[in-house]
Amino acid sequence: MAFTRSLKILIGLSALAATAAAGGAGAAEFPDRPVTIVVPFAAGTTTDLVARVVGEGMSENLGQPVVIENRAGAGGSVGTDEVVRADADGYTLSMGTVGTLAINKSIFPNLPYDPETDVTPIAFIGYTPTLLVVNAESDYNTLQDLVDASKSGDGVTFASAGNGTSGHLAGELVKERSGGNMVHVPFRSGAEGLTAVLSGEVDFMFYHPVAALPNIEAGTMRALGVSGAEGSSIAPDVPPIADTHEGFDLIAWFLMAAPADTPPEIAKRLNEAVEASLASDAVVAHFKKNGIEFGSIEYADLGTFISEEIAKWGDIAEAAKAGVD
Structure with a gap:
C-alpha cells in the first residue's frame, strides 16, 4: 500500500x-x-x-x-x-x-x-506491519524453509489472538499463497500465542514488532518476514514477505x-x-x-x-x- x-x-x-443553516451555529462554537x-x-x-x-x-x-x-x-x-x-x-x-x-x-x-x-x-x-516469527531453535531460517516444511509430513501450525484477527488472516494468506499445509491454532490473546511459539507448541505466528523484538533480541525467537510491503522501521533487517510473494501487503x-x-x-x-x-x-x-x-x-x-x-x-x-x- x-x-x-x-x-x-x-x-x-x-x-x-448546505449544512450552515442546520449546524452552523453549533459548529462555530465547537468544541465547547x-x-x-x-x-x-x-x-x-x-x-x-x-x-x-x-x-x-x-x-x-x-x-x-x-x-x-x-x-x-x-x-x-x-x-x-x-x-x-x-x-x-x-x-x-x-x-x-x-x-x-x-x-x-x-x-x-x-x-x-x-x-x-x-x-x-x-x-x-x-x-x-507484523512480523512472522518462529522459535529460534526451529529449523526455519527463512520463509522458504517454513513453506517447504508445510508441504511435507503433517505440515506446520500457526498461532493467532483468535479467529478472524489480522494475525489469523495473515497466516491464512501465507497458506493460500504458498499452497502449504498450515493449520490455524487460535488463542485467547496474542501474548498466549507468542508463548506457544516460544515453547515450540506452535510453529509460527504474526505479531506486532514491539512485542516480538525483545524475544528476537534475546535470541529465543527469529523473524522470517514482515507483513507490510514497505517493511518495518523498528525491524529494518527483516525482509518484506512481498519480496518473495508479490502483492503481500497486510498491515x-x-x-x-x-x-x-x-x-x-x-x-x-x-x-x-x-x-x-x-x-x-x-x-x-x-x-x-x-x-x-x-x-x-x-x-x-x-x-x-x-x-x-x-x-x-x-x-x-x-x-x-x-x-x-
Whole structure:
C-alpha cells in the first residue's frame, strides 16, 4: 500500500453552505465541552495507548479535555456500535482499527453497524506491519524453509489472538499463497500465542514488532518476514514477505472516526486537531518506540480506503472460512 506524505483537506464550499443553516451555529462554537474517544478494546492495548497519546495532543489543539473510554467486546464491535449510535455532533469519536472498520464486516454476519455507511472517517492515524516469527531453535531460517516444511509430513501450525484477527488472516494468506499445509491454532490473546511459539507448541505466528523484538533480541525467537510491503522501521533487517510473494501487503491500521452525518465543518476541525497531534513530539516519539508508521491519506479518500480494505480482508476471510456464527 502506498501512502502520500502530505494531507490536504478539501471540503467543498457547497457542502459547507448546505449544512450552515442546520449546524452552523453549533459548529462555530465547537468544541465547547469535552470530546470522548471510545476505544473498542481494553485499556493497555496498542489501540488504547495510541488513542491516549493522540487524544492528549488533540486536547491541546481543541482547548477542551479529550476523554478516553474503553468499551471492549466482540472484536471491537461493541464500542464501535456505541459510537455510530451517538449524536453526530463531533463529541463522540471512535479509535477505529483494521478490525472494527474492515475485517469485522466479513467476520460477523450480524455486525450491528456498517463501516462504509455508518461512520464519518476523520483522519488516518498510522499503521504497523507484523512480523512472522518462529522459535529460534526451529529449523526455519527463512520463509522458504517454513513453506517447504508445510508441504511435507503433517505440515506446520500457526498461532493467532483468535479467529478472524489480522494475525489469523495473515497466516491464512501465507497458506493460500504458498499452497502449504498450515493449520490455524487460535488463542485467547496474542501474548498466549507468542508463548506457544516460544515453547515450540506452535510453529509460527504474526505479531506486532514491539512485542516480538525483545524475544528476537534475546535470541529465543527469529523473524522470517514482515507483513507490510514497505517493511518495518523498528525491524529494518527483516525482509518484506512481498519480496518473495508479490502483492503481500497486510498491515494493522488506526483511523479516527465519528458517527455518520457529522457536519463537514466539525469533521474538518477534528481532522485538524488530529493532524496537529500527529505532528507533536510526544506522538512522534511514541510511534517510533512502538514501531507504528506514519502514513497519510487524503481526507476525501478515507471512505474509499475503508471500502478497499473491507474487500481485501473479506477475500482472505472468505477463503479461510473465518466467519463467526
